[in-house]
Amino acid sequence: MTTPVKNPETKVKRPDESLFKRLTRQQLFIPVAALALLVLFNLIADPSFFMVTVKENSLGNPVLSGNIISVLDNASELVILAIGMTLVTASSGGQDISVGATMTIAGSVILRMVCGGQVNADTMQMNLFLAVFIGIVVSMCFGAFNGALVAYFNIQPMVATLIIYTAGRSIAAWINNNQLPIINDVAFKYAGTFLPGIPVPTPVFITVLMIAVFWLVLKFTNLGLYTQSVGINPNSSRLNGLNPRMIKLLTYVILGVCVAVAGYIRISRSGSINYSRNAENIEMDAILAVALGGNALSGGKFNIYGSILGAYVIRFLTTTLYKYEVPSTALPAYKAVVVILLVVLSAPVVREKLASMKKAPAKAVKEVS
Amino acid sequence: MRALQDVDFTLREGEIHALMGENGAGKSTLIKVLTGVYPKDGGEVHISGIDGAAVIRSPQDAQNAGISTVYQEITLCPNLTVAENMYIGRTKGAMTNWKAMNGGAGKILQSLGIPASPNQQLGSCSIAVQQMVAIARAVDMECKVLILDEPTSSLDEQEVVKLFGLMRDLKAKGVGIIFVTHFLEQVYEVCDRITVLRDGQLVGEYVIEDLPRVQLVSKMLGKELDDMADIKGESDGGAVSLEGSPVLEAEGLCSSAGIKPFDFSIRKGEVNGFTGLLGSGRSECVRAIFGADHVTSGSVKMDGRSVRIKKPLDAMKCGIGYLPEDRKGDGIVGDLSVRENIILALQVMKGFFRPFSRAQAEDFADEYIKLLEIKTASADTPIKSLSGGNQQKCILARWLLTDPKYLILDEPTRGIDIGTKIEIQKLVLKLAAEGKSVTFISSEIDEMLRTCSRLIVMRDRKAVGELKGDDLTQTKIMATIAGGDEA
Numbered sequence: 001m002t003t004p005v006k007n008p009e010t011k012v013k014r015p016d017e018s019l020f021k022r023l024t025r026q027q028l029f030i031p032v033a034a035l036a037l038l039v040l041f042n043l044i045a046d047p048s049f050f051m052v053t054v055k056e057n058s059l060g061n062p063v064l065s066g067n068i069i070s071v072l073d074n075a076s077e078l079v080i081l082a083i084g085m086t087l088v089t090a091s092s093g094g095q096d097i098s099v100g101a102t103m104t105i106a107g108s109v110i111l112r113m114v115c116g117g118q119v120n121a122d123t124m125q126m127n128l129f130l131a132v133f134i135g136i137v138v139s140m141c142f143g144a145f146n147g148a149l150v151a152y153f154n155i156q157p158m159v160a161t162l163i164i165y166t167a168g169r170s171i172a173a174w175i176n177n178n179q180l181p182i183i184n185d186v187a188f189k190y191a192g193t194f195l196p197g198i199p200v201p202t203p204v205f206i207t208v209l210m211i212a213v214f215w216l217v218l219k220f221t222n223l224g225l226y227t228q229s230v231g232i233n234p235n236s237s238r239l240n241g242l243n244p245r246m247i248k249l250l251t252y253v254i255l256g257v258c259v260a261v262a263g264y265i266r267i268s269r270s271g272s273i274n275y276s277r278n279a280e281n282i283e284m285d286a287i288l289a290v291a292l293g294g295n296a297l298s299g300g301k302f303n304i305y306g307s308i309l310g311a312y313v314i315r316f317l318t319t320t321l322y323k324y325e326v327p328s329t330a331l332p333a334y335k336a337v338v339v340i341l342l343v344v345l346s347a348p349v350v351r352e353k354l355a356s357m358k359k360a361p362a363k364a365v366k367e368v369s
Numbered sequence: 370m371r372a373l374q375d376v377d378f379t380l381r382e383g384e385i386h387a388l389m390g391e392n393g394a395g396k397s398t399l400i401k402v403l404t405g406v407y408p409k410d411g412g413e414v415h416i417s418g419i420d421g422a423a424v425i426r427s428p429q430d431a432q433n434a435g436i437s438t439v440y441q442e443i444t445l446c447p448n449l450t451v452a453e454n455m456y457i458g459r460t461k462g463a464m465t466n467w468k469a470m471n472g473g474a475g476k477i478l479q480s481l482g483i484p485a486s487p488n489q490q491l492g493s494c495s496i497a498v499q500q501m502v503a504i505a506r507a508v509d510m511e512c513k514v515l516i517l518d519e520p521t522s523s524l525d526e527q528e529v530v531k532l533f534g535l536m537r538d539l540k541a542k543g544v545g546i547i548f549v550t551h552f553l554e555q556v557y558e559v560c561d562r563i564t565v566l567r568d569g570q571l572v573g574e575y576v577i578e579d580l581p582r583v584q585l586v587s588k589m590l591g592k593e594l595d596d597m598a599d600i601k602g603e604s605d606g607g608a609v610s611l612e613g614s615p616v617l618e619a620e621g622l623c624s625s626a627g628i629k630p631f632d633f634s635i636r637k638g639e640v641n642g643f644t645g646l647l648g649s650g651r652s653e654c655v656r657a658i659f660g661a662d663h664v665t666s667g668s669v670k671m672d673g674r675s676v677r678i679k680k681p682l683d684a685m686k687c688g689i690g691y692l693p694e695d696r697k698g699d700g701i702v703g704d705l706s707v708r709e710n711i712i713l714a715l716q717v718m719k720g721f722f723r724p725f726s727r728a729q730a731e732d733f734a735d736e737y738i739k740l741l742e743i744k745t746a747s748a749d750t751p752i753k754s755l756s757g758g759n760q761q762k763c764i765l766a767r768w769l770l771t772d773p774k775y776l777i778l779d780e781p782t783r784g785i786d787i788g789t790k791i792e793i794q795k796l797v798l799k800l801a802a803e804g805k806s807v808t809f810i811s812s813e814i815d816e817m818l819r820t821c822s823r824l825i826v827m828r829d830r831k832a833v834g835e836l837k838g839d840d841l842t843q844t845k846i847m848a849t850i851a852g853g854d855e856a
Contacts, residue, residue, distance in 0.1 A: 222716060222724045225709060233702045239661055239693055240767075241682035241717040301704045 027294035031309035034292070034342055038316045042323075049323060057194060059186065064199045067319055075315035076203035077103070077262040080210050081282065082289035082307040084258030087223070087251040090231045092150050093299030094157025095287045096252065099259050101168020102142050103279040106263030108172035110135040111273055114188060115181040124185045136260040142168075143256025144249065151248035165283070173275040182272045192268030203265045210261060214304060224302075227251060231299035285314050292342055313342075372398040375412075376571040378564055380514060380545040382417070385536060387556045387577075388549045390566035391589055391647060391812060396549055399566065400516055404431040404438050416513065437507030438516040445503055447492030451478070451485050455506045477509050478502075481535055497528030501535055508539060515539065516547045521555060522648065533559050551648035552829055553582060553851065567591050582851035589646070590814065590847070613637035615673070616775050616806045617658070617689070622667035624657035626650075630667060631832040633658065633825065635775060635806045640797060642809045642817045645827030645850055651810050652694045654827065655777045658808075659684045659691040672774075685718055690768030694779040694810075696757065700764045703753035707745050708734035710752045711766045718771060737766035742792070758785035765793070775806045782811055794820055814843055828852050 042049040052066035081099050088096050113134055116125025124131075142164055149160035164171075191202050218224045226247050229237045234244040266279055291297055292313055293306025314335075321334050344350055373395045380386050390396050401407040403414065405425040413422035416434050423434050431438075445454045452474035456465075474487035483501045485494050491502060500520055507515055517536075521529050536546055536559055548560060556563065556577075563580055565572040565588045572588050580588075613636040623630040628650040635641055643651040656662045658669070660678040669678055671687045678684045684691070693699035702710055711734045712725060719725070725733070734748040741762045745755055752763055761781060768776055778797065782790040797807050797820050809820050817824060823837040826849040834849040 220722070220724065222721050225705075225713070225716065225724070226721070228705060229702050229709075229713065232704045233698075235699045236693075236702050239659075239681050239691060239699055240714045241680075241685045243680070243682075 027303050028306050028309065030294055030342060030345060031292050031306055031313050034313045035309060035316060038313070038320060042320060046323075049320070054199065059194075059196070061194060061196060062199055063194050063201075067323060069201065071312065071315050071319045072204050072207075073201040074203075074319070075312050076207040077265055077279065077282065078285055078289060078311040078315060079207050079308050080258050080262045080265075081255075081286040082293070082311040083210065083214050083304055084251075084255030085286045085290050086293070086295055086302050086304050086307040087227055088157070088255050089287075089290050089295060089297055090299050090302040091227045091248045091251040092157050093231060093297075094150065095283075095290070095297065096143075096146055096161045096255055097158055097283045097287075098142070098146060098161040098164035098168055099255070099262075099286055100279040100282045101165050101172070102139055102256070102259045103263035103266060103282065104169055104172040104273070104275060105142065105175065106135040106139040106260040107267035107273055107278060108175045108275070109138045110264055110267055111181050111183065112176050114183055114185070118181065119179050120182050120184070122184050124183065124188055128188065132260075132264050135264060136257055139260035139263065140253050140256035143252040143254070143259070147249035147252025150252065151245040169275050169278075172273075172278075176273075180273060180275075184271065189268050189271050192265055192270070206261065206265060210258070211308060218304065223250075228301050232301070286311070288339060289314055292339075373402065373569045376566065376569075377574075378571075379574065380547060381562075382513075382545055383540050383543045384561040385540055385546045385548055385559050387560040387563045388547055388566070389556065389563055389585065389589055390572075394566040394589070395569040396566055397518070398569070400438065400518060400547070400549070403514075404428055404436055404516065418513075432510060432512075435511065435513035436516065437510055437512035437514070438518065439500065439503045439507055439520060440518050445491055445499065445506075447490070447499075449491060450487065451489050451491055451494070451502055452487035454491050454502060455487075455509060459510070473509075474505075477505050481505055481508065481538060483535070495528065497524050497531055500524070500532060504535060504539075508544070512544065514545050514547065516549075518549045519551070520548075521550055521552060529555065551646055553585070553646070554829055556585075557582065565589055583848050586646070586847045586851045613639065616671070618670040618673075619658060620668050620670075622654075622657050622669065623665050624653060624662035625665055626653040626656060626662040627830060628653045628657065629831040631825075633832075635808060637806060638801050638804045639823065640801045640807045640809055640821050641823040641825065642811070642821040643825050643827055644810075644814065644817055644846060647812065649827040649850075650830035650832075651827050652779050653830070654825075654832070655691065655779055655808060655810065656693075659689060659777060661691065661693075682717065685714065685771065685773075688772075688774035690714070690771055690773035690776045692761075692764050692768060692776070692778045692781050694783070696761055696764065696784075701752045701760050704751055706749045707738070707743070707752050707755070707763055708748040710763050711737055711748075711770060714767045715770045733770055734766075737763075737770060741766055741769075741796075756785075758789035761785055761793070762789070765796070769800075773805065775808075776800065777808045777810075779810045780812065781809070782813070782816060790816070814846055817846075818843070826850055 049067050052064055052069060054062050055065045057063045085095060085099070088094070110131045113126045113131035114124045114128060115121040118125070146157075146161050146164060149155045149163075150157050153160075190196075191206065193202065194200075195202055226237075226242055229240070230242060230244040230247045237244050263279070267273060287297070289310035290307045292310030293303060293308070295302045295306055317335060317338055318331065321331055326334055345354075376395065376399060378399065388396050388399065398407065402409045403425070405427045408426070414425055415421075416423045416436075419434065425431050425434060425436075428438075446457070449457065452471045455474045455477070456470050471487040478485055478487065481501070481504075483498060483505055485498050485502060491499055494502065504515065504517070520532060524532060533555075536548070540546060548556070550556060560577055562574060562576055563585065564574045565585065567589065568591070572591075615634045615636050618634040620632050621630040622633065631654055633654070643654055645651050653662065657664055657667075658678070660680050660683055664678065669676055676683070676687050678687065681691070697703075702713065705713075708730055712730050715733070716725060731748060737743070738745065738748060743755075743759050743762045743766065745759060752760055755763070765778075765781065778793075781793050794816060797809055800807055809817065811817050818841060821841075823835065824841065824846065825832055826834040826836065826846065828850060833852055836845060836849060
């Protein structure tokens, strides 16, 4: 009798351990699996997808080119936004839908500064760093506006940020007197294209820098603990000495910084601006990235790396679809199909079901491809 | 376990009947069974005019049978007019006869003396008037039985007077009213009879004249006056230092939570407590001390030096810890791990830019998990998956970790198993022996007697007495809680 009793005990422990490991992995499971599947799909369908070649760009510099480089490059704005969006989601249980509009405002401000009011400037009229700094400050102000509405007036985040979502692009146009200034200074485009002599696109470096900054901030401050605590239980947080409103506001201001950086990258890709089309619908992708990262859109616990992965998944998917010459008008439909699958799979209801079935996740995920 | 067992309840025509009992006594359950919100497992309901047992399976059935309920939180629509609110869901067909509706509403309002016009938006009326409109709606549905669940908890004194006037009018018209409240004064002001429930069982039905307050309190708490042996003698924790220097002194403290200004002080190594019935203002007092509610007046001295406590962090920096009454709503941060929950308060005090290292946090958590014997799979387990008692121990650990000079424990033993209860009581006495001051609040008088050397008695949001030394007996405490006609 003793051995059969002992056996189950040890057997019980093992699944417990693997279940525990699964739990820690679970949040990142969906984005990682999705990314792996996309890679696998491309490897099987056409390995040349991963080919990286060296080409000369318009300035005659040798630069890396290829689909992977394109994914890493073009995902930059989205990744940076997703970081800020994760914090806002965690603290306030809602999302900021004005990020695309605010990116345009920040871009417009920076453009106005470097063009010095001219419509067509050949050289920068202001120190670039100062111009970007001003852009960041303006964007932080808009973030503070959103945050104040959410934290101090208890307005639902989506409604509060609808204001800037609606008005933001007009404000951006107004900043430049409704003109479309163009800057032809090569140095302005360094951030959005390539630095001289460096073959990797600059946005990749900026993104890595931003991720590193947030890694350090989350490690060396209590931003993570406070944000989650406030998002989960504001009453209890307050009784532990936190100021939930202040922390919500703070996350919106931090998102403002992210938005400005993303806006700067976007504007420096071309050196010009299209108020109505600049970063159009990026807010939806940013929210999606947070969701794909396994973060609850109702706030609370978060994993910033999940959102970052989510952003890359979205971009990888878009690039894959482009590669197979899906017409750009049909792109959203294809994307939607994949997104539905991913979101349904990452829904807690489905995840619980999957966790209760052995090896079922692998099978279910395969259906995605 | 049954929430309600073999309870008989009789309401006569034209009487106001108080339904009394502490939390969990089964008042709400009884009302919900009567109104068809909960299904009943057994028993029958008879209503005059209806032959045999009335069939009440849904709130709609209850309404048809003539039972109307007005809940504590007003369940009307503030952005509709008074008349619309009175007739909502009762008009037949798709068309509304506005004229008839407003006219009808006006008549009822007038007959009940409610100062509101039918066209007025409900939201623009005072809470008392809104409550009255809810009652008017119930009355207009020709109810024979009107249930008022804590109608006075959000009203001020004048509004209560108005409401009572209305209740007496209805009584004169033959309506039977069931009145649920925590305010003893109000019961003795308007009610004719009292039914007392305790732990889901009927204690008895009494005519108000036959039941002095102190008897009522003893019935509610389940202690017969005769066999209330003075257990003070058994305890050794009580009568500690009445000399030591005061740690905290508060004078005329008053908060936005609606308590009367009170004075309070506690000495080093002292355990004192607030006692009183639920809703008497016990928690509001300690919340005012901790700065959890907005403090409107009064002064606080900590170790003889005057301090300003405007928010919880101020109190924490003065060395005060506070374990709140509502563990789930105000205590735990559910999705965070046991470790994060334990270090939270100390971490907040340390500051935003100085997080504990992972190793340090683990040390703290492990130390207290061991010290308080918290049963958890690991320090990484989300606190919400722990049992109530263990969650409470985590919150205790959180405050012990901050090494407070003065610890406030508001109902630390509610809803947790007996073993943990005793552990917590022992811990309180141990803390006092170490020179810390503790304020201990509990609904169980036994517990308070075992731990506290001084009790402040609250009644109807006012501090009405202070008991210490030989006065610390159940008899005396209950008499003070009851007030008015001392037995």
